[in-house]
Amino acid sequence: MIAEQFDILLLDLDGVVYVGDRLLPGARRALRRLRERGTTLRFLTNDPRPTRDEVVARLERLGVAASVQEVVTCGWSTAVCLREAGLAPAYVVGSDGLRRELDRAGVRGTDGNEAEAVVVGCDECVSYPHIKRAARLIRQGARFVATNDDPTFPTPEGPAPATGTIVAAVRAASGTAPHVVGKPHPAMFEAALGDRDPAAAVMVGDRLDTDIRGARRMGMSALLLRRGDERPQHHETEVTPDRVIASLSDLLNESACHDA
Structure with a gap:
Protein backbone atom coordinates (compact mmCIF):
# COMPACT_ATOMS: atom_id res chain seq x y z
CA MET A 1 0.00 0.00 0.00
CA ASP A 47 -5.71 28.81 -7.74
CA PRO A 48 -5.01 32.30 -6.34
CA ARG A 49 -8.65 33.40 -6.21
CA PRO A 50 -9.97 31.94 -2.94
CA THR A 51 -8.75 32.54 0.59
CA ARG A 52 -7.74 29.51 2.61
CA ASP A 53 -11.00 29.78 4.56
CA GLU A 54 -12.93 29.62 1.29
CA VAL A 55 -11.02 26.51 0.23
CA VAL A 56 -11.91 24.83 3.54
CA ALA A 57 -15.58 25.79 3.08
CA ARG A 58 -15.56 24.35 -0.44
CA LEU A 59 -14.06 21.07 0.75
CA GLU A 60 -16.58 20.83 3.57
CA ARG A 61 -19.46 21.40 1.13
CA LEU A 62 -18.12 18.40 -0.79
CA GLY A 63 -17.95 16.31 2.37
CA VAL A 64 -14.19 16.51 2.94
CA ALA A 65 -12.94 17.58 6.37
CA ALA A 66 -10.12 20.14 6.36
CA SER A 67 -8.65 22.96 8.43
CA VAL A 68 -7.12 26.27 7.38
CA GLN A 69 -3.74 25.07 8.65
CA GLU A 70 -3.86 22.19 6.16
CA VAL A 71 -4.41 24.45 3.13
CA VAL A 72 -1.63 26.12 1.14
CA THR A 73 -2.76 28.38 -1.70
CA CYS A 74 -0.51 30.31 -4.04
CA GLY A 75 -2.36 33.48 -3.04
CA TRP A 76 -1.59 32.98 0.65
CA SER A 77 2.02 32.01 -0.14
CA THR A 78 2.39 35.17 -2.22
CA ALA A 79 1.08 37.27 0.67
CA VAL A 80 3.61 35.68 3.03
CA CYS A 81 6.46 36.23 0.55
CA LEU A 82 5.58 39.92 0.12
CA ARG A 83 5.30 40.44 3.87
CA GLU A 84 8.69 38.84 4.49
CA ALA A 85 10.29 40.90 1.70
CA GLY A 86 8.70 44.13 2.93
CA LEU A 87 7.05 44.73 -0.44
CA ALA A 88 4.05 46.96 0.25
CA PRO A 89 1.82 48.51 -0.86
CA ALA A 90 0.92 46.32 -3.82
CA TYR A 91 -1.16 46.81 -6.96
CA VAL A 92 -3.23 43.66 -7.40
CA VAL A 93 -4.44 42.24 -10.68
CA GLY A 94 -6.71 39.52 -9.38
CA SER A 95 -9.61 38.50 -7.19
CA ASP A 96 -11.07 39.92 -4.00
CA GLY A 97 -9.93 36.72 -2.27
CA LEU A 98 -6.32 37.44 -3.20
CA ARG A 99 -6.69 40.99 -1.91
CA ARG A 100 -8.06 39.69 1.39
CA GLU A 101 -5.11 37.32 1.84
CA LEU A 102 -2.68 40.15 1.18
CA ASP A 103 -4.51 42.42 3.60
CA ARG A 104 -4.47 39.76 6.33
CA ALA A 105 -0.70 39.46 5.86
CA GLY A 106 -0.34 43.21 6.31
CA VAL A 107 0.28 43.94 2.63
CA ARG A 108 -1.82 46.99 1.83
CA GLY A 109 -3.30 47.38 -1.63
CA THR A 110 -3.02 50.47 -3.79
CA ASP A 111 -3.98 51.74 -7.23
CA GLY A 112 -1.39 54.50 -7.12
CA ASN A 113 2.18 55.09 -8.21
CA GLU A 114 3.51 54.24 -4.75
CA ALA A 115 3.14 50.50 -5.43
CA GLU A 116 6.24 48.54 -4.42
CA ALA A 117 4.93 45.39 -6.06
CA VAL A 118 2.52 44.33 -8.78
CA VAL A 119 0.82 41.05 -7.87
CA VAL A 120 -0.85 39.11 -10.67
CA GLY A 121 -3.46 36.49 -9.93
CA CYS A 122 -6.54 35.33 -11.82
CA ASP A 123 -9.96 36.89 -12.16
CA GLU A 124 -12.57 36.90 -14.92
CA CYS A 125 -12.92 40.67 -14.55
CA VAL A 126 -9.29 41.45 -15.42
CA SER A 127 -9.30 43.97 -18.28
CA TYR A 128 -6.98 45.83 -20.64
CA PRO A 129 -6.73 48.84 -18.26
CA HIS A 130 -5.57 46.52 -15.44
CA ILE A 131 -2.82 45.07 -17.62
CA LYS A 132 -1.83 48.51 -18.88
CA ARG A 133 -1.50 49.93 -15.35
CA ALA A 134 0.37 46.86 -14.09
CA ALA A 135 2.90 47.12 -16.92
CA ARG A 136 3.41 50.84 -16.31
CA LEU A 137 4.05 50.34 -12.58
CA ILE A 138 6.54 47.56 -13.30
CA ARG A 139 8.40 49.74 -15.78
CA GLN A 140 8.54 52.41 -13.06
CA GLY A 141 10.28 49.97 -10.71
CA ALA A 142 7.59 47.95 -8.92
CA ARG A 143 8.48 44.28 -8.35
CA PHE A 144 6.54 41.94 -10.66
CA VAL A 145 5.21 39.00 -8.62
CA ALA A 146 3.07 36.24 -10.15
CA THR A 147 1.03 33.98 -7.90
CA ASN A 148 1.67 31.24 -10.47
CA ASP A 149 2.11 30.88 -14.20
CA ASP A 150 -0.22 27.97 -15.03
CA PRO A 151 -1.66 28.53 -18.52
CA THR A 152 -4.88 26.58 -17.83
CA PHE A 153 -6.85 24.87 -15.07
CA PRO A 154 -9.34 21.97 -15.32
CA THR A 155 -13.08 22.60 -15.47
CA PRO A 156 -16.02 20.30 -16.28
CA GLU A 157 -16.05 21.88 -19.76
CA GLY A 158 -12.33 21.32 -20.30
CA PRO A 159 -9.21 23.45 -19.72
CA ALA A 160 -9.89 27.14 -19.05
CA PRO A 161 -7.46 30.09 -19.19
CA ALA A 162 -5.63 30.52 -15.90
CA THR A 163 -3.24 32.96 -14.23
CA GLY A 164 -0.45 32.26 -16.69
CA THR A 165 -2.38 33.87 -19.52
CA ILE A 166 -2.65 37.14 -17.57
CA VAL A 167 0.97 36.91 -16.42
CA ALA A 168 2.05 36.48 -20.04
CA ALA A 169 0.18 39.63 -21.06
CA VAL A 170 1.74 41.71 -18.28
CA ARG A 171 5.17 40.28 -19.05
CA ALA A 172 4.84 41.14 -22.74
CA ALA A 173 3.63 44.67 -21.96
CA SER A 174 6.26 45.40 -19.29
CA GLY A 175 9.23 43.60 -20.82
CA THR A 176 9.94 42.09 -17.39
CA ALA A 177 9.96 38.49 -16.17
CA PRO A 178 8.04 37.87 -12.93
CA HIS A 179 9.05 36.28 -9.67
CA VAL A 180 6.72 33.26 -9.57
CA VAL A 181 5.53 31.94 -6.19
CA GLY A 182 3.27 28.96 -6.96
Whole structure:
Protein backbone atom coordinates (compact mmCIF):
# COMPACT_ATOMS: atom_id res chain seq x y z
CA MET A 1 0.00 0.00 0.00
CA ILE A 2 1.45 3.36 -1.08
CA ALA A 3 -0.01 5.23 1.89
CA GLU A 4 2.06 3.16 4.33
CA GLN A 5 5.32 4.47 2.83
CA PHE A 6 4.80 8.15 3.75
CA ASP A 7 3.97 10.23 6.82
CA ILE A 8 2.74 13.32 4.99
CA LEU A 9 0.66 13.55 1.84
CA LEU A 10 0.58 16.73 -0.29
CA LEU A 11 -2.50 16.86 -2.51
CA ASP A 12 -3.24 19.13 -5.41
CA LEU A 13 -6.92 20.08 -5.43
CA ASP A 14 -8.16 20.87 -8.95
CA GLY A 15 -8.03 17.64 -10.91
CA VAL A 16 -7.08 15.46 -7.93
CA VAL A 17 -9.70 16.00 -5.22
CA TYR A 18 -12.32 17.79 -7.31
CA VAL A 19 -13.08 19.30 -10.70
CA GLY A 20 -15.32 22.34 -10.46
CA ASP A 21 -18.06 21.55 -7.93
CA ARG A 22 -17.72 17.79 -8.42
CA LEU A 23 -15.78 15.65 -5.97
CA LEU A 24 -13.79 13.03 -7.86
CA PRO A 25 -14.73 9.36 -7.35
CA GLY A 26 -13.18 7.76 -4.29
CA ALA A 27 -11.73 10.99 -2.89
CA ARG A 28 -13.96 11.36 0.18
CA ARG A 29 -13.49 7.79 1.40
CA ALA A 30 -9.77 7.74 0.65
CA LEU A 31 -9.11 10.96 2.55
CA ARG A 32 -11.15 9.75 5.51
CA ARG A 33 -9.20 6.48 5.64
CA LEU A 34 -5.88 8.30 5.36
CA ARG A 35 -6.82 10.44 8.36
CA GLU A 36 -7.80 7.33 10.29
CA ARG A 37 -4.32 5.96 9.59
CA GLY A 38 -2.77 9.11 11.04
CA THR A 39 -1.41 10.42 7.74
CA THR A 40 -0.78 14.18 7.73
CA LEU A 41 -2.63 15.86 4.85
CA ARG A 42 -1.85 19.11 3.10
CA PHE A 43 -4.01 20.57 0.34
CA LEU A 44 -2.16 22.67 -2.25
CA THR A 45 -3.69 24.77 -4.99
CA ASN A 46 -2.32 27.10 -7.63
CA ASP A 47 -5.71 28.81 -7.74
CA PRO A 48 -5.01 32.30 -6.34
CA ARG A 49 -8.65 33.40 -6.21
CA PRO A 50 -9.97 31.94 -2.94
CA THR A 51 -8.75 32.54 0.59
CA ARG A 52 -7.74 29.51 2.61
CA ASP A 53 -11.00 29.78 4.56
CA GLU A 54 -12.93 29.62 1.29
CA VAL A 55 -11.02 26.51 0.23
CA VAL A 56 -11.91 24.83 3.54
CA ALA A 57 -15.58 25.79 3.08
CA ARG A 58 -15.56 24.35 -0.44
CA LEU A 59 -14.06 21.07 0.75
CA GLU A 60 -16.58 20.83 3.57
CA ARG A 61 -19.46 21.40 1.13
CA LEU A 62 -18.12 18.40 -0.79
CA GLY A 63 -17.95 16.31 2.37
CA VAL A 64 -14.19 16.51 2.94
CA ALA A 65 -12.94 17.58 6.37
CA ALA A 66 -10.12 20.14 6.36
CA SER A 67 -8.65 22.96 8.43
CA VAL A 68 -7.12 26.27 7.38
CA GLN A 69 -3.74 25.07 8.65
CA GLU A 70 -3.86 22.19 6.16
CA VAL A 71 -4.41 24.45 3.13
CA VAL A 72 -1.63 26.12 1.14
CA THR A 73 -2.76 28.38 -1.70
CA CYS A 74 -0.51 30.31 -4.04
CA GLY A 75 -2.36 33.48 -3.04
CA TRP A 76 -1.59 32.98 0.65
CA SER A 77 2.02 32.01 -0.14
CA THR A 78 2.39 35.17 -2.22
CA ALA A 79 1.08 37.27 0.67
CA VAL A 80 3.61 35.68 3.03
CA CYS A 81 6.46 36.23 0.55
CA LEU A 82 5.58 39.92 0.12
CA ARG A 83 5.30 40.44 3.87
CA GLU A 84 8.69 38.84 4.49
CA ALA A 85 10.29 40.90 1.70
CA GLY A 86 8.70 44.13 2.93
CA LEU A 87 7.05 44.73 -0.44
CA ALA A 88 4.05 46.96 0.25
CA PRO A 89 1.82 48.51 -0.86
CA ALA A 90 0.92 46.32 -3.82
CA TYR A 91 -1.16 46.81 -6.96
CA VAL A 92 -3.23 43.66 -7.40
CA VAL A 93 -4.44 42.24 -10.68
CA GLY A 94 -6.71 39.52 -9.38
CA SER A 95 -9.61 38.50 -7.19
CA ASP A 96 -11.07 39.92 -4.00
CA GLY A 97 -9.93 36.72 -2.27
CA LEU A 98 -6.32 37.44 -3.20
CA ARG A 99 -6.69 40.99 -1.91
CA ARG A 100 -8.06 39.69 1.39
CA GLU A 101 -5.11 37.32 1.84
CA LEU A 102 -2.68 40.15 1.18
CA ASP A 103 -4.51 42.42 3.60
CA ARG A 104 -4.47 39.76 6.33
CA ALA A 105 -0.70 39.46 5.86
CA GLY A 106 -0.34 43.21 6.31
CA VAL A 107 0.28 43.94 2.63
CA ARG A 108 -1.82 46.99 1.83
CA GLY A 109 -3.30 47.38 -1.63
CA THR A 110 -3.02 50.47 -3.79
CA ASP A 111 -3.98 51.74 -7.23
CA GLY A 112 -1.39 54.50 -7.12
CA ASN A 113 2.18 55.09 -8.21
CA GLU A 114 3.51 54.24 -4.75
CA ALA A 115 3.14 50.50 -5.43
CA GLU A 116 6.24 48.54 -4.42
CA ALA A 117 4.93 45.39 -6.06
CA VAL A 118 2.52 44.33 -8.78
CA VAL A 119 0.82 41.05 -7.87
CA VAL A 120 -0.85 39.11 -10.67
CA GLY A 121 -3.46 36.49 -9.93
CA CYS A 122 -6.54 35.33 -11.82
CA ASP A 123 -9.96 36.89 -12.16
CA GLU A 124 -12.57 36.90 -14.92
CA CYS A 125 -12.92 40.67 -14.55
CA VAL A 126 -9.29 41.45 -15.42
CA SER A 127 -9.30 43.97 -18.28
CA TYR A 128 -6.98 45.83 -20.64
CA PRO A 129 -6.73 48.84 -18.26
CA HIS A 130 -5.57 46.52 -15.44
CA ILE A 131 -2.82 45.07 -17.62
CA LYS A 132 -1.83 48.51 -18.88
CA ARG A 133 -1.50 49.93 -15.35
CA ALA A 134 0.37 46.86 -14.09
CA ALA A 135 2.90 47.12 -16.92
CA ARG A 136 3.41 50.84 -16.31
CA LEU A 137 4.05 50.34 -12.58
CA ILE A 138 6.54 47.56 -13.30
CA ARG A 139 8.40 49.74 -15.78
CA GLN A 140 8.54 52.41 -13.06
CA GLY A 141 10.28 49.97 -10.71
CA ALA A 142 7.59 47.95 -8.92
CA ARG A 143 8.48 44.28 -8.35
CA PHE A 144 6.54 41.94 -10.66
CA VAL A 145 5.21 39.00 -8.62
CA ALA A 146 3.07 36.24 -10.15
CA THR A 147 1.03 33.98 -7.90
CA ASN A 148 1.67 31.24 -10.47
CA ASP A 149 2.11 30.88 -14.20
CA ASP A 150 -0.22 27.97 -15.03
CA PRO A 151 -1.66 28.53 -18.52
CA THR A 152 -4.88 26.58 -17.83
CA PHE A 153 -6.85 24.87 -15.07
CA PRO A 154 -9.34 21.97 -15.32
CA THR A 155 -13.08 22.60 -15.47
CA PRO A 156 -16.02 20.30 -16.28
CA GLU A 157 -16.05 21.88 -19.76
CA GLY A 158 -12.33 21.32 -20.30
CA PRO A 159 -9.21 23.45 -19.72
CA ALA A 160 -9.89 27.14 -19.05
CA PRO A 161 -7.46 30.09 -19.19
CA ALA A 162 -5.63 30.52 -15.90
CA THR A 163 -3.24 32.96 -14.23
CA GLY A 164 -0.45 32.26 -16.69
CA THR A 165 -2.38 33.87 -19.52
CA ILE A 166 -2.65 37.14 -17.57
CA VAL A 167 0.97 36.91 -16.42
CA ALA A 168 2.05 36.48 -20.04
CA ALA A 169 0.18 39.63 -21.06
CA VAL A 170 1.74 41.71 -18.28
CA ARG A 171 5.17 40.28 -19.05
CA ALA A 172 4.84 41.14 -22.74
CA ALA A 173 3.63 44.67 -21.96
CA SER A 174 6.26 45.40 -19.29
CA GLY A 175 9.23 43.60 -20.82
CA THR A 176 9.94 42.09 -17.39
CA ALA A 177 9.96 38.49 -16.17
CA PRO A 178 8.04 37.87 -12.93
CA HIS A 179 9.05 36.28 -9.67
CA VAL A 180 6.72 33.26 -9.57
CA VAL A 181 5.53 31.94 -6.19
CA GLY A 182 3.27 28.96 -6.96
CA LYS A 183 4.10 25.41 -7.94
CA PRO A 184 6.57 24.19 -9.19
CA HIS A 185 8.56 26.78 -7.24
CA PRO A 186 9.53 25.89 -3.66
CA ALA A 187 7.51 28.32 -1.49
CA MET A 188 4.29 26.30 -1.37
CA PHE A 189 6.08 22.98 -0.85
CA GLU A 190 8.18 24.46 1.96
CA ALA A 191 5.07 25.87 3.64
CA ALA A 192 3.31 22.50 3.37
CA LEU A 193 6.25 20.50 4.72
CA GLY A 194 7.22 22.80 7.58
CA ASP A 195 10.04 21.01 9.38
CA ARG A 196 9.17 17.60 7.90
CA ASP A 197 11.73 15.62 5.91
CA PRO A 198 10.84 15.71 2.18
CA ALA A 199 11.79 12.02 2.03
CA ALA A 200 8.81 11.27 4.28
CA ALA A 201 6.38 13.05 1.94
CA VAL A 202 4.70 12.36 -1.38
CA MET A 203 3.02 14.80 -3.76
CA VAL A 204 -0.10 13.72 -5.63
CA GLY A 205 -0.93 15.92 -8.62
CA ASP A 206 -2.37 15.92 -12.11
CA ARG A 207 0.22 18.16 -13.79
CA LEU A 208 3.73 17.12 -14.73
CA ASP A 209 4.94 20.70 -15.15
CA THR A 210 3.87 21.96 -11.71
CA ASP A 211 3.04 19.18 -9.25
CA ILE A 212 5.52 16.54 -10.33
CA ARG A 213 8.31 18.92 -11.30
CA GLY A 214 7.97 20.82 -8.01
CA ALA A 215 8.08 17.63 -5.96
CA ARG A 216 11.19 16.46 -7.79
CA ARG A 217 12.95 19.75 -7.11
CA MET A 218 12.22 19.27 -3.40
CA GLY A 219 13.51 15.71 -3.35
CA MET A 220 10.04 14.28 -2.79
CA SER A 221 8.29 11.26 -4.21
CA ALA A 222 5.58 12.10 -6.74
CA LEU A 223 2.43 10.42 -8.01
CA LEU A 224 0.59 11.51 -11.14
CA LEU A 225 -3.18 11.16 -11.01
CA ARG A 226 -4.50 10.58 -14.50
CA ARG A 227 -8.25 10.24 -14.83
CA GLY A 228 -9.82 8.04 -17.46
CA ASP A 229 -11.49 11.03 -19.16
CA GLU A 230 -8.26 13.02 -19.31
CA ARG A 231 -6.03 13.43 -22.34
CA PRO A 232 -2.38 12.41 -21.79
CA GLN A 233 0.05 15.26 -21.27
CA HIS A 234 2.59 15.61 -24.05
CA HIS A 235 4.72 18.36 -22.52
CA GLU A 236 7.44 18.17 -19.89
CA THR A 237 8.13 14.54 -20.78
CA GLU A 238 11.53 14.64 -19.07
CA VAL A 239 9.72 14.91 -15.72
CA THR A 240 8.40 11.55 -14.59
CA PRO A 241 6.38 10.50 -11.54
CA ASP A 242 7.17 7.46 -9.43
CA ARG A 243 3.79 6.01 -10.27
CA VAL A 244 0.55 6.81 -12.06
CA ILE A 245 -2.77 6.41 -10.27
CA ALA A 246 -6.36 6.77 -11.45
CA SER A 247 -7.88 8.06 -8.20
CA LEU A 248 -6.99 8.71 -4.58
CA SER A 249 -8.39 5.28 -3.74
CA ASP A 250 -5.30 3.80 -5.37
CA LEU A 251 -3.19 5.13 -2.49
CA LEU A 252 -4.81 2.42 -0.39
CA ASN A 253 -4.80 -0.31 -3.04
CA GLU A 254 -1.39 -1.37 -4.32
CA SER A 255 -2.74 -3.41 -7.22
CA ALA A 256 -4.56 -0.42 -8.74
CA CYS A 257 -1.49 1.66 -9.64
CA HIS A 258 1.50 1.16 -11.88
CA ASP A 259 4.99 2.48 -12.32
CA ALA A 260 5.43 5.43 -14.68
